Amino acid sequence: MNVTGSVLEGNKAEADAQQELTDGFHLVIDALKLNDITTIYGVPGIPITDLGRLAQAEGMRVISFRHEQNAGNAAALAGYLTQKPGVCLTVSAPGFLNGLTALANATTNCFPMILISGSSEREIVDLQQGDYEEMDQLAIAKPLCKAAYRVLHAEDIGIAVARAIRAAVSGRPGGVYLDLPAKLFSQVIDAAEGQASLVKVIDPAPKQLPAPDAITRALDLLKGAEKPLIILGKGAAYAQADDDIRALIEKTGIPYLPMSMAKGLLPDDHPQSAGAARSLVLKEADVVLLLGARLNWLLSHGKGKQWGAPGSKKFIQVDIEPREMDSNIEIAAPVVGDIGSVVAEMLKGVGPDWTPPPATWTGAIREKVETNIAKMAPKLVGNTAPMNFHTALGALKQIIKERPEAMLVNEGANTLDFARSIIDMYRPRKRLDVGTWGVMGIGMGAAIAAAVETGKPVLAVEGDSAFGFSGMEVETICRYQLPVCIVIFNNNGIYRGTDTDPTGRDPGTTVFVKGARYDKMMEAFDGVGVNATTPDELTRAVNAAMDSGKPTLINAVIDEQAGTESGRIGNLNPQSTIGKKA
Ligand code: ADP
Ligand code: TPW
Ligand code: MG
Helix, strand or coil: CCHHHHHHHHHHHHHHHHCCEEEHHHHHHHHHHHCCCCEEEECCCCCCHHHHHHHHHCCCEEEECCCHHHHHHHHHHHHHHHCCCEEEEECCHHHHHHHHHHHHHHHHHCCCEEEEEEECCHHHHHCCCCCCCCCCHHHHHHHHCCEEEECCCHHHHHHHHHHHHHHHHCCCCCEEEEEEEHHHHCCEEEHHHHHHHCCCCCCCCCCCCCCHHHHHHHHHHHHCCCCEEEEECHHHHHCCCHHHHHHHHHHHCCCEEECHHHCCCCCCCCCCECHHHHHHHHHHCCEEEEECCCCCHHHHHHCCHHHCCCCCCEEEEEECCHHHCCCCCCCCEEEECCHHHHHHHHHHCCCCCCCCCCHHHHHHHHHHHHHHHHHHHHHHCCCCCCECHHHHHHHHHHHHHHCCCCEEEEECCHHHHHHHHHCCCCCCCCEEECCCCCCCCCHHHHHHHHHHHHCCCEEEEEEHHHHHCCHHHHHHHHHCCCCEEEEEEECCECCCCCCECCCCCCECCCECCCCCCCHHHHHCCCCEEEEECCHHHHHHHHHHHHHHCCCEEEEEEECCCCCCCCHHHHHHCCCCCCCCCC
């Protein structure tokens, strides 16, 4: 080696030492942060342990769960609440699959979410040579989400994250899968080059203006209606066009019906709410404006007895997804666009000359609403022990009335159906529930997302079965000291606690350990556990939890005979007429 050579080598070593480097780990974090994504929900492990650790060190909020499905549900609901994709981070194969249920559920519900999963090495997976946690995750994710991408080179991370964000939030929101093989994370590239490869997504969910003639057609139909009705769905809640939606309803004077997660978009005690006269308005309305609500099973597909005589009504549907139109029945006035833009356009057509709906229609609805509320009222009071669904929910109804800012999470069968109709909501996007699939298991993920994303106290009203699907996350709630108060409606089982095995061998298929004390689970993690046997005890315990913000679990003892099979959707539950032993 000559002198010149060794000097050159020395310079190169020096240059290397000075060159700033980055790697796949840092680029993923930088790409997310650049796009204002500040929270990750996940479960650590190979190959993403360091990703979570570094994200935390870089100032992101990283919430580590006990099971990926709950982390995924949290991400999905964070997406719903914020209009930014919630991010769930999972390990390969089994972790990925656990998160996938939540990704599919997010897509079904039109919630924006990105499932980022580590995966094994392509070369080994594709030759099926048995890598650690081997699985062709991209292929499996694809049919269950809006879009799925894989990144092989560190310099593509920026564009991949940008694509994932845009796919999740633009048009109809949904779930996106991002596959990051283990090798990607430790790929090292020049820091400046890495920085330059990042993409800040401009206008990730562009407005979609409705066609003017679609607006005219819709307004004409509404104007000619004798018995108009507006149905608000969770798409309307998601759109965050709260003031304009309220103005549209109040200026037109049209009664409205909120779907469960749209409750509170206008307060449930609003004089135009037809919430307590649901059967009447669905049957009688002649023109129905659907605002961010699909005509799926939750609305009996827009047909059948519930909807009155066939052909008796015309539908106006506002949705960002063109293919939603005519999905179940003919839509007389389809309006494709984002709800914010559509409602703003419609408002322009609602001037001082607008004729409100006939008083015979609004009066009949009002009367029905008042009769039904008056009929329900006496059932909601009384300090019964054990409680039934009505007396326990009467107590919680009052608490939410006094604390309208609180977030409400709700799942179960009877616990869901009764709570949905009994507990009034007063503010938009305060109610998180089982959504389009009626899925059990969203509870703790939803409660954690609600607490993390809003900072408000959370009341989770949970059937004892429903809670079990995500119950271990009480440890997560205690670990992060989140202001979550869980009330378990403990009726010893699924629907009721009274089933038995006709052969006498095992417990009945729908029952749990009688008199279980879920409150003790909370005490194991230093949270507050309370056993409540009366509405008064329940009220005291919930108020204390909401005031202190301490993680709390209240075991609310409910009469095991009080519920009905499948809650209010028993009609969807086939029952055998033969072969049953008495
Ligand atoms: P619900 O269960 O409350 O009836 P759905 O989930 O069935 O509501 O319907 C929500 C609808 O809202 C979906 O069809 C979705 O495409 C639509 N949507 C979501 N966001 C927007 C938006 N910003 N503008 C217009 N439509 C939207
Ligand atoms: C993922 C089926 C619907 S409701 C329910 C189950 C198991 C539990 C009802 O019991 P719970 O409520 O919560 O105690 P209550 O008040 O009536 O006693 N698996 C998934 N999702 C669903 N929907 C089911 C099973 C189901
Ligand atoms: Mg139960």
